[in-house]
Amino acid sequence: MQDRWSRSIDYLRLSVTDRCNLRCRYCMPEEGVRRLAHEQILRLEELERLARVAVRLGIRRIRVTGGEPLVRKGIVPLMARLAGIAGLDDLAMTTNGILLGAMAPELKAAGLQRVNISMDSLRPERFRAITRGGAIDAVWAGIDGALAAGLNPIKLNVVVIGGFNDDELVDFARLTLVRPIHVRFIEWMPMGASRCSGIPGCFVGVGQMEQTLMEAGLRPEPVSPVRGAGPAAYRRLPGALGTIGFIGALSQHFCAACNRLRLTADGHLRPCLDGPVEFDLKGLLRLGVSDRQLAAIFRRALAVKPAHHEMITEPWKAHARQMSQIGG
Numbered sequence: 001m002q003d004r005w006s007r008s009i010d011y012l013r014l015s016v017t018d019r020c021n022l023r024c025r026y027c028m029p030e031e032g033v034r035r036l037a038h039e040q041i042l043r044l045e046e047l048e049r050l051a052r053v054a055v056r057l058g059i060r061r062i063r064v065t066g067g068e069p070l071v072r073k074g075i076v077p078l079m080a081r082l083a084g085i086a087g088l089d090d091l092a093m094t095t096n097g098i099l100l101g102a103m104a105p106e107l108k109a110a111g112l113q114r115v116n117i118s119m120d121s122l123r124p125e126r127f128r129a130i131t132r133g134g135a136i137d138a139v140w141a142g143i144d145g146a147l148a149a150g151l152n153p154i155k156l157n158v159v160v161i162g163g164f165n166d167d168e169l170v171d172f173a174r175l176t177l178v179r180p181i182h183v184r185f186i187e188w189m190p191m192g193a194s195r196c197s198g199i200p201g202c203f204v205g206v207g208q209m210e211q212t213l214m215e216a217g218l219r220p221e222p223v224s225p226v227r228g229a230g231p232a233a234y235r236r237l238p239g240a241l242g243t244i245g246f247i248g249a250l251s252q253h254f255c256a257a258c259n260r261l262r263l264t265a266d267g268h269l270r271p272c273l274d275g276p277v278e279f280d281l282k283g284l285l286r287l288g289v290s291d292r293q294l295a296a297i298f299r300r301a302l303a304v305k306p307a308h309h310e311m312i313t314e315p316w317k318a319h320a321r322q323m324s325q326i327g328g
């Protein structure tokens with residue numbers, strides 16, 4: 001599929017729940033978000049049907065996300081349903097890893113190929129603070145379980161926040177020397193519950209992150225991208241088992257190479273992470289429309305996909321959906 005800016009779109013991010021077992025401060029408000037009622041969430045067979053329509057149109061990669069996808073009832077059978085779609089090349093998940101230790105073998109057996117795990121601090125107390133209560137040991141168990149189950153590659157997502165975890169960049173980078181893990185440093189984005197704007201030093205650009213590594217004597221060298229379809233630019237420390245990726249969503253935005261669409265847990269197709277535009281696929285689906293009519297909505301979403309986000313010119317929109325509702 002091509003959008004009106006001649007970008008090739010082959011990646012669908014599928015949010016399978018708006019619920020989460022953590023409350024990361026930059027993502028969700030403490031009280032959580034108003035939970036969708038059971039019937040507002042796409043059912044497993046509806047998710048599968050929409051995924052099939054998307055793959056028929058040219059989607060080749062699906063990333064399951066949330067909220068926390070592993071708290072979604074039926075997540076393992078869902079992975080099996082998605083893995084069974086002919087034409088899909090890449091089935092991945094973004095998770096906080098808390099439940100992954102126990103679930104990795106069954107997810108792998110169902111057809112999940114790889115996971116990206118979010119972990120913003122290596123220090124247990126800090127981790128507990130940023131997630132409002134999360135236990136870092138559970139995430140380590142998730143990482144070990146994923147490695148043991150053969151999910152590959154394994155990437156760690158680290159949102160870098162000045163004054164909170166920017167003093168851990170070197171520790172995270174050194175992790176790649178001893179473990180086959182790909183650490184990606186992510187710029188904070190002004191979405192949902194996040195309010196870095198206006199707090200001096202809170203936003204850390206990828207240039208500054210690289211500078212911090214250089215000042216510590218680390219000289220990561222550019223390498224070709226690790227398997228995946230995301231926007232990270234990858235580097236490797238000499239002799240390292242894993243790589244270091246940088247996701248400069250604001251300072252070096254990658255919208256010109258955008259390859260994706262998103263489906264929210266309540267069945268709305270979003271042309272872009274940013275902005276209010278959505279198409280209610282679930283409503284149509286439940287009216288009994290044909291696959292061809294559903295496909296027409298995918299094409300409409302492509303037709304209005306913006307050239308880029310507006311997060312710099314219009315920082316933080318109070319009315320916007322939370323990041324956890326969109327799936328990141």
Ligand SMILES: Nc1nc2c(ncn2[C@@H]2O[C@H](COP(=O)(O)OP(=O)(O)OP(=O)(O)O)[C@@H](O)[C@H]2O)c(=O)[nH]1
Pocket residue numbers: 063065092094116155157186227228229230231232247249260273309327328
């Ligand atoms: N601005 C922007 N940020 C995105 C987009 N997609 C993902 N991100 C952010 O990039 C970070 C990493 O996303 P992941 O869910 O791990 O997925 P990915 O990097 O596309 O995955 P790979 O296929 O493994 O490269 C998260 O913080 C996302 O919110 C996007 O389309 N636009």
Ligand SMILES: C[S@@+](CC[C@H](N)C(=O)[O-])C[C@H]1O[C@@H](n2cnc3c(N)ncnc32)[C@H](O)[C@@H]1O
Pocket residue numbers: 020026027065066067068069094095096116117118157159186187188189190191194323324327328
């Ligand atoms: C919304 S989470 C959903 C999946 C899963 N619960 C997890 O945390 O990996 C997806 C990704 O979005 C990132 N994210 C959330 N809010 C963000 C923000 N304001 N800026 C940048 N990344 C953000 C998270 O760090 C995570 O890597």
Ligand code: SF4
Pocket residue numbers: 020021022023024027028066067068096118323324
């Ligand atoms: S980043 Fe992921 S784990 Fe953290 S609150 Fe958001 S959805 Fe939950």
Ligand code: SF4
Pocket residue numbers: 254255258259260271272273274306307308309
């Ligand atoms: S912000 Fe929008 S246009 Fe830019 S990469 Fe993300 S989805 Fe694509």
